[in-house]
Amino acid sequence: MESKTRPAVIGLVALWLVVFGVLPILLLLGASVLTQDPAHFVRLPLSLDAYRQLLEPAYLQVMLRSLKLALITVALCLLVGYPFAWFTARLPAGWKTTILVLLMIPFWTNSLVRTYAIRTLLGTQGLLNKALLALGVIDAPLQLIYTDLAVVLGLFYLMLPFMILPLYANLDKFDYRLVEAGRDLGAGFARIFVKIVWPLSLPGVFAGCILVFVPTMGLFYVATLLGGARQLLVGNLIQQQFLNARNWPAGSATSVVLILLMALMLAAYRLLLRRAATARGPQ
Amino acid sequence: MNIGKTLFGAALLLLTASPAMAAEKVYVYNWTEYIPQAVIDDFTKETGIEVVYTTYDSNETMYAKVKLAQQEGYDVVVPSTYFVSKMSREGLLQGLDHSQLPNARGLDAKMLDKPFDRGNVYSVPFMWGSTGIGVNAKEIDPATVTSWKDLWNPAYKGKVLLQDDLREVFHMALKLQGRSSNTTDPKEIEAAYGLLKELMPNVLLFNSDSPRLPYLAGEVSIGMIWNGEAWMAAEENEDIRYIYPKEGANLWVDSFVIPKSARNVKNGHAFINYMLKAEVAAQCVAQNGYATTVLAALPLLDEKVRTSPTIFPPPETVAAGEFQLDVGDALATYQRYWELLRAGN
Amino acid sequence: MKGLRLLFFCGVFCYLYLPIVILVGNAFNLNRYGLRWDGFTGKWFVAMWNNPGLMEAARHSLVIAFAAASLATAIGALAAIAFTRYRFPGRRLLQGTMMTLMMAPDIILAIALLVLFVALGIALGFWSLLLAHITFCLPFAVVTIAARLEGFDPHLLDAARDLGASEGRLLWRVVLPLLRPALISSWLLSFTLSLDDVIVSSFVTGPAYDVLPLKIFSMVKVGVKPEVNALATIMVGLSLILVILSQLFHKEKNTP
Numbered sequence: 001m002e003s004k005t006r007p008a009v010i011g012l013v014a015l016w017l018v019v020f021g022v023l024p025i026l027l028l029l030g031a032s033v034l035t036q037d038p039a040h041f042v043r044l045p046l047s048l049d050a051y052r053q054l055l056e057p058a059y060l061q062v063m064l065r066s067l068k069l070a071l072i073t074v075a076l077c078l079l080v081g082y083p084f085a086w087f088t089a090r091l092p093a094g095w096k097t098t099i100l101v102l103l104m105i106p107f108w109t110n111s112l113v114r115t116y117a118i119r120t121l122l123g124t125q126g127l128l129n130k131a132l133l134a135l136g137v138i139d140a141p142l143q144l145i146y147t148d149l150a151v152v153l154g155l156f157y158l159m160l161p162f163m164i165l166p167l168y169a170n171l172d173k174f175d176y177r178l179v180e181a182g183r184d185l186g187a188g189f190a191r192i193f194v195k196i197v198w199p200l201s202l203p204g205v206f207a208g209c210i211l212v213f214v215p216t217m218g219l220f221y222v223a224t225l226l227g228g229a230r231q232l233l234v235g236n237l238i239q240q241q242f243l244n245a246r247n248w249p250a251g252s253a254t255s256v257v258l259i260l261l262m263a264l265m266l267a268a269y270r271l272l273l274r275r276a277a278t279a280r281g282p283q
Numbered sequence: 284m285n286i287g288k289t290l291f292g293a294a295l296l297l298l299t300a301s302p303a304m305a306a307e308k309v310y311v312y313n314w315t316e317y318i319p320q321a322v323i324d325d326f327t328k329e330t331g332i333e334v335v336y337t338t339y340d341s342n343e344t345m346y347a348k349v350k351l352a353q354q355e356g357y358d359v360v361v362p363s364t365y366f367v368s369k370m371s372r373e374g375l376l377q378g379l380d381h382s383q384l385p386n387a388r389g390l391d392a393k394m395l396d397k398p399f400d401r402g403n404v405y406s407v408p409f410m411w412g413s414t415g416i417g418v419n420a421k422e423i424d425p426a427t428v429t430s431w432k433d434l435w436n437p438a439y440k441g442k443v444l445l446q447d448d449l450r451e452v453f454h455m456a457l458k459l460q461g462r463s464s465n466t467t468d469p470k471e472i473e474a475a476y477g478l479l480k481e482l483m484p485n486v487l488l489f490n491s492d493s494p495r496l497p498y499l500a501g502e503v504s505i506g507m508i509w510n511g512e513a514w515m516a517a518e519e520n521e522d523i524r525y526i527y528p529k530e531g532a533n534l535w536v537d538s539f540v541i542p543k544s545a546r547n548v549k550n551g552h553a554f555i556n557y558m559l560k561a562e563v564a565a566q567c568v569a570q571n572g573y574a575t576t577v578l579a580a581l582p583l584l585d586e587k588v589r590t591s592p593t594i595f596p597p598p599e600t601v602a603a604g605e606f607q608l609d610v611g612d613a614l615a616t617y618q619r620y621w622e623l624l625r626a627g628n
Numbered sequence: 629m630k631g632l633r634l635l636f637f638c639g640v641f642c643y644l645y646l647p648i649v650i651l652v653g654n655a656f657n658l659n660r661y662g663l664r665w666d667g668f669t670g671k672w673f674v675a676m677w678n679n680p681g682l683m684e685a686a687r688h689s690l691v692i693a694f695a696a697a698s699l700a701t702a703i704g705a706l707a708a709i710a711f712t713r714y715r716f717p718g719r720r721l722l723q724g725t726m727m728t729l730m731m732a733p734d735i736i737l738a739i740a741l742l743v744l745f746v747a748l749g750i751a752l753g754f755w756s757l758l759l760a761h762i763t764f765c766l767p768f769a770v771v772t773i774a775a776r777l778e779g780f781d782p783h784l785l786d787a788a789r790d791l792g793a794s795e796g797r798l799l800w801r802v803v804l805p806l807l808r809p810a811l812i813s814s815w816l817l818s819f820t821l822s823l824d825d826v827i828v829s830s831f832v833t834g835p836a837y838d839v840l841p842l843k844i845f846s847m848v849k850v851g852v853k854p855e856v857n858a859l860a861t862i863m864v865g866l867s868l869i870l871v872i873l874s875q876l877f878h879k880e881k882n883t884p
Binding site: 004005006009010012013014016017018019020021022023024025027028031041080083084087099101102103104105106108109110111112113114116117118119120121125127157160210214215217218219220221224225234235238239242243248251252255258259262266 | 641714796841868
Binding site: 056125228229242245 | 341
C-alpha cells in the first residue's frame with residue numbers, strides 16, 4: 001500500500017535541484033571553455049583562451065586587489081565580530097535576544113539602501129566631512145569616497161552579521177569553567193585566550209570567515225557606489241564581461257575561479273573540523 | 284495563528300489591488316539624464332500611454348541588454364551614431380513607419396541620411412553633441428587647458444574623471460597620437476592603450492551616468508564631460524567650464540530606434556513623434572544642454588541657450604571634431620584593451 | 629570591563645544604525661541634498677508616490693517576493709521532508725547541491741541562471757525572475773523547515789501510521805500543522821531575501837519587469853535622490869514589522 005506521495009515528493013525536489021542547481025553550473029562550466037561569439041553568445045570550438053586570459057597580469061591584478069579588499073573586510077569583521085559574539089554570549093538570556101535582534105534589524109533592511117546610506121555619510125560633501133570641518137579637525141574635505149577605505153567600510157557594514165552569527169553559535173556553547181580553571185592555575189588573560197578560547201572557537205571563526213569572504217568578492221554594487229576607478233571586485237569584472245563586453249567565456253571562467261576558491265575554503269573547513277574532532281576524540 | 288492569516292490576506296489584497304487596468308505602455312530604454320521627467324509626464328498626460336523608463340550609461344551596456352531581451356524587449360532605444368548600423372546589420376532593429384512620425388519632417392538635414400543609416404530606414408536622429416574637457420575654474424585656470432594632453436599633467440593626480448565609455452576614452456588618446464578615432468588597426472589601438480595607461484594615476488573615477496556630479500561635488504577638477512552635462516553643471520555652478528580640445532572633440536548623434544523585439548510598436552512611434560515636437564525638443568535642449576535636430580525648436584529657445592557655444596558648437600569646431608563610426612570586429616580589440624586598462628591600474 | 633563592553637556595543641550599533649538614521653532623517657528633510665536640516669516635510673513621500681516607475685517597480689518586487697516566498701516555502705517543505713524522512717539514492721548528492729546553492733555567492737548563481745535561461749530560450753522577465761528567486765530562497769527555506777522536522781517526536785507519526793493514515797494524509801494532517809511556525813519563519817526569511825536581492829535580479833530580469841532594487845540602483849548611481857530616502861524609510865519600517873513578526877513566531881515555536 002505504498003502511496004504515490006513519496007516518489008512524487010522526491011521526484012519534484014530532485015527535478016528542481018537538477019534543473020536549477022546542477023544544470024546551470026554545468027552550463028557555466030561549458031560556457032567557460034567555448035569561444036566568444038559576437039552575434040550569439042558562445043560558439044564552438046572549445047578553447048581555454050578564457051582561462052589563459054585570466055592569467056594575464058592585468059586580470060591577476062584585479063583578482064589580487066579583490067582578494068585584498070575581501071581579506072581586509074574579513075579581518076575587520078573578525079576584529080569587531082569576535083568580541084561582539086563573546087560579549088553577547090556572556091550576557092543573560094534576555095539580553096542576548098535583544099542584542100541579536102538589534103543586530104538583525106539593519107540586516108533585514110535592503111542592502112543596496114544601506115550602501116547608499118554609507119555613501120551619503122562618506123561623500124566629499126557627506127555628513128562625516130561636514131562634521132569634521134565644523135569641528136575644525138580638518139580644513140579641507142577628506143577624500144573618503146572612491147577609496148579602498150570606503151569600499152571596505154561598506155563591505156564590512158553588509159557582512160558583519162555573517163561573521164557574528166556563526167561565532168556566536170560557537171562561543172555560546174563555550175564552557176566558561178575552562179576559563180576559570182585556567183585562571184585558577186594562574187594563567188593571564190592573553191594566555192587563556194590563546195591556549196583555550198581561540199582554539200575551541202576555531203570552527204566558528206572559520207565558518208564566519210568563509211561566509212564573509214566569498215560573497216564579498218561578488219558584491220559589485222558596493223564597489224560601484226563607493227569605489228572609484230581602482231576599486232574593482234571580481235563581481236564587477238564578471239558583471240562587465242556579461243553585461244557590457246559580452247564576453248561570456250571570460251565571465252564564466254572568472255566565475256569558475258570563484259567557485260574553485262569557495263570549494264577550496266570549504267575543503268579546508270572540513271579538514272579543520274575533522275582535526276578538531278580527532279583532537280578532542282580520545283578522552 | 285490569526286497573524287499569519289491576516290498577513291496572508293493583506294498580501295493577497297495588495298497583489299490583486301495592483302492596477303490590472305492594462306494601461307497602454309511604452310518601454311523606453313535611454314541614456315541616464317537625457318529627457319526631463321516633466322516631458323515624460325506630459326507625454327503620458329497627453330496620450331494616456333504610460334512610460335516605463337529605464338536607463339543605461341554606455342552603448343555597450345545598452346547593446347548587451349537589447350541582445351539579451353530578444354523576446355520581451357524595449358519599444359524605444361537611443362543608440363549613438365554607429366550603433367544604429369551595428370544593430371540594424373545584426374537584425375535587431377525594425378524599419379520605422381515614417382507615416383506615424385509626422386514631426387520627423389524638417390529635421391536638420393546635416394544629421395539625416397548618415398552613413399550609419401542611409402535614408403533613415405531604422406533611425407531618427409534626436410540630439411547631437413560632443414565630448415570635450417570639463418574644468419573646475421576654482422581649482423584650475425581654464426585658460427591653461429587647451430588640449431586632451433592637459434589631462435596627463437602630473438599635477439592633476441587623482442583629480443581626473445573619464446567617461447565610462449571605451450570609444451570615447453580611446454578617441455582622446457588616438458587623437459593625441461594623430462590617428463583617426465575610428466581606426467581598426469590593432470597596433471594603433473594598442474599604442475593608444477599605452478598612452479592611456481600613463482593617464483591612469485590621474486584618474487579618480489569612471490562615470491558616464493552623470494559625470495557633472497563629481498565636478499559639482501568638488502571631487503574631480505578636470506576630465507572628460509559631455510557638453511550637455513557641462514551645461515547642466517554650469518547652470519548650478521558657473522565655475523564648471525566646457526572646453527573644446529584643440530585636437531578635436533568627439534562628436535555623436537543619438538537616434539531613436541525601435542528594436543525587433545518591441546511589443547508596443549505603435550506606442551513607440553507615438554513616443555518618438557512626441558519627442559520631435561518643437562516645444563518638447565526645445566524643453567529638452569534648455570534642460571539637458573544638447574543640440575537638437577528639430578530645427579523648428581530653435582526659435583523657441585532663449586537667447587542664452589541658442590547662442591551657447593557649449594550647446595551649439597561653432598562650425599569650425601564641428602569640422603575639427605570627428606564622428607564615431609562602426610569599427611566592425613575591431614570593437615573586440617578595443618574592448619579587450621579597455622578591460623586591461625580598467626583592470627590593470 | 630562592564631563599561632568597556634557597553635562602549636563596544638554602543639560603537640558597533642552606532643555604526644550599524646547611524647546611516648539608517650540619516651536616511652530616515654533625510655526622508656523628512658526639506659533640503660534636497662540633505663546637507664543641512666531645513667525643516668520638516670512629507671513632500672518626498674508624495675514625490676515617491678507620484679513616481680510611476682518607482683511605484684511599478686515596488687509593486688513588481690512585492691509580487692515576486694510574495695510568490696517566490698510562497699513557492700520556495702512549499703517546495704522547501706517538500707525537500708525538507710524528503711531529506712529528513714526518506715532514504716533514497718542520490719539523497720546526499722541533492723543535499724550537497726542545495727548546500728552549494730546556499731554557499732555560492734549571488735553573482736555565481738546569477739550568471740549560471742542567466743546562462744540557463746538563455747540556453748533554454750526562456751524570456752528574461754517575470755518567469756525567469758521568479759524561478760531565480762525561488763532557487764536562491766529554497767536552501768534557506770529547507771534549512772529552516774528541516775530544523776523543525778528533526779525535532780519531531782517520531783512516536784507521533786508512528787501512531788498516525790498505525791491508525792492507518794496513508795503517507796499523503798500523514799503529511800497533510802499531521803506533519804504540516806506541526807510545521808506551521810517553521811513555514812512562517814521560512815516564508816518571512818524568503819520574502820526578505822527576495823526583496824533584498826540586487827545581484828541576481830540585475831542579471832535575470834528583462835525590460836518588461838523592472839524591480840525595486842534595480843530601480844533604486846539606477847537612481848542612486850546619479851546622486852542623492854530624496855524619493856529614495858522616503859522609500860528607504862518605508863522599507864526600514866517594513867523590515868521592522870517583519871522582524872517583530874518573526875520574533876513573535878519564534879516565541880510561539882519555543883513555547884508550543
